[in-house]
Amino acid sequence: MATYNPYENMLHILDKAAEVLGYEKKDYEFVRYPERELTVSIPIVMDNGDIQVFSGYRVHHNTARGAAKGGIRFHPESDENEVKALAAWMTIKNAIGNIPYGGAKGGIKVDPRKLSERELQRLTRAYVRRIFPIIGVDQDVPAPDVNTNGQIMAWIADEYAALSGTWQPGIVTGKPLSIGGSLGRNEATGRGLTYTLETWCEKNNLKINELTMLVQGFGNVGSVGALLMHRKGVKITTIGDINGTWQNPNGLDIEAMYIYANSHGRSLKGYTEEGATMIPDSELFAQKVDVIFAAAMENQINENTMKKVQARLILEGANGPTTEEADNYFEEKGIEVLPDVMSNVGGVVGSYFEWVQNRTGYYWTEEEYNEKLKKKMNQGYEDVWAMKEKYHVTYRLACYMLALQRVVEAQKTRGFLG
Numbered sequence: 001m002a003t004y005n006p007y008e009n010m011l012h013i014l015d016k017a018a019e020v021l022g023y024e025k026k027d028y029e030f031v032r033y034p035e036r037e038l039t040v041s042i043p044i045v046m047d048n049g050d051i052q053v054f055s056g057y058r059v060h061h062n063t064a065r066g067a068a069k070g071g072i073r074f075h076p077e078s079d080e081n082e083v084k085a086l087a088a089w090m091t092i093k094n095a096i097g098n099i100p101y102g103g104a105k106g107g108i109k110v111d112p113r114k115l116s117e118r119e120l121q122r123l124t125r126a127y128v129r130r131i132f133p134i135i136g137v138d139q140d141v142p143a144p145d146v147n148t149n150g151q152i153m154a155w156i157a158d159e160y161a162a163l164s165g166t167w168q169p170g171i172v173t174g175k176p177l178s179i180g181g182s183l184g185r186n187e188a189t190g191r192g193l194t195y196t197l198e199t200w201c202e203k204n205n206l207k208i209n210e211l212t213m214l215v216q217g218f219g220n221v222g223s224v225g226a227l228l229m230h231r232k233g234v235k236i237t238t239i240g241d242i243n244g245t246w247q248n249p250n251g252l253d254i255e256a257m258y259i260y261a262n263s264h265g266r267s268l269k270g271y272t273e274e275g276a277t278m279i280p281d282s283e284l285f286a287q288k289v290d291v292i293f294a295a296a297m298e299n300q301i302n303e304n305t306m307k308k309v310q311a312r313l314i315l316e317g318a319n320g321p322t323t324e325e326a327d328n329y330f331e332e333k334g335i336e337v338l339p340d341v342m343s344n345v346g347g348v349v350g351s352y353f354e355w356v357q358n359r360t361g362y363y364w365t366e367e368e369y370n371e372k373l374k375k376k377m378n379q380g381y382e383d384v385w386a387m388k389e390k391y392h393v394t395y396r397l398a399c400y401m402l403a404l405q406r407v408v409e410a411q412k413t414r415g416f417l418g
């Protein structure tokens with residue numbers, strides 16, 4: 001298999017979107033390049049006294065529409081290309097959500113499971129010191145991503161306060177409630193995905209409670225999304241996480257799995273259920289279900305796995321789970337893909353709501369938050385739908401076209417240097 005470069009993948013779709021819109025290269029070339037890429041080395045003292053140096057990244061892809069915004073992930077395979085692609089997807093996503101942000105992403109190449117809590121805190125704080133010059137409430141606002149959580153966001157906010165001399169909760173989102181987090185934020189991505197699936201059902205005259213589903217990934221996005229969809233009546237027969245794949249043809253007990261994962265560090269390791277069996281991980285995508293809910297990592301549905309798919313819909317909860325090759329294959333086969341940049345936008349819309357509350361100092365109820373989230377999700381879907389219908393393109397291409405239009409318009413209005 002050719003080396004997978006997610007940034008190249010993003011560029012191919014962007015170029016295609018520009019072509020359908022009739023743009024010339026000069027109209028949009030600036031979007032093909034990240035505005036700023038920072039690579040940092042982060043030395044920290046380990047608990048045993050050794051010094052270990054980690055690599056970290058923060059990329060601002062485009063800020064035409066507002067401050068850079070995007071999560072930070074801690075992962076052993078994190079690298080420049082991955083972070084660059086993730087930052088670009090944030091530009092697209094924030095434009096589709098129509099929120100006043102550009103796109104950014106950050107990462108540290110580390111397996112956080114191998115660090116103690118104190119080491120993790122030292123690493124997080126040292127990373128903030130390294131990226132301090134390019135973050136700020138109106139400059140770049142980080143958030144959680146894979147293997148980062150509210151506690152890590154709290155350390156980021158605290159370190160930023162120490163460095164700047166002011167407590168600015170809006171410097172980072174996804175914080176715990178006790179320090180300016182928002183009711184509803186934790187569930188926002190999974191809830192948004194549920195709204196997206198509901199709208200897709202409406203567009204296809206289907207009933208959500210008649211759908212069957214398999215889920216890959218049972219972390220923040222996968223577990224909350226699966227729980228809320230299960231509560232809407234979706235029958236989830238198969239779930240895979242990093243520890244294995246569980247199957248119950250009568251429907252897994254999602255409430256029990258949710259409680260188990262959340263009391264075992266978001267892991268299903270050791271979970272058992274009457275009527276459920278473990279199947280090989282390689283069989284996950286081959287299950288005969290209506291919907292694949294991909295909520296683990298990028299590059300999971302690729303040339304090796306795509307031909308196994310029997311579902312009629314891929315709901316992307318993760319960022320970039322479907323490779324370009326698989327996307328093209330699904331288009332040929334008539335399998336629809338609800339792309340990440342539209343369907344998981346609830347996470348960043350939820351972050352935006354938290355940032356708005358931080359900046360106004362006025363906090364909303366969970367009902368207000370969810371109601372506003374629903375409106376934003378529905379509006380995003382309808383805007384993409386209008387583009388898709390007008391140009392007869394896939395959801396993904398329609399997303400890129402809509403976002404490109406919005407980014408180009410903002411940049412043109414602001415003017416170009418030179």
Ligand code: NAD
Binds near residue numbers: 147189217218242319
């Ligand atoms: P998480 O760390 O909470 O969960 C990741 C899950 O994926 C875990 O259950 C893990 O076991 C599983 N997983 C990892 N590798 C796997 C593999 N090879 N096979 C099967 N399962 C595997 O992360 P998260 O916050 O839920 O994020 C998941 C995805 O969603 C990422 O792509 C992230 O960028 C994206 N995302 C997250 C948010 C958010 O608000 N957290 C918002 C938008 C997009």
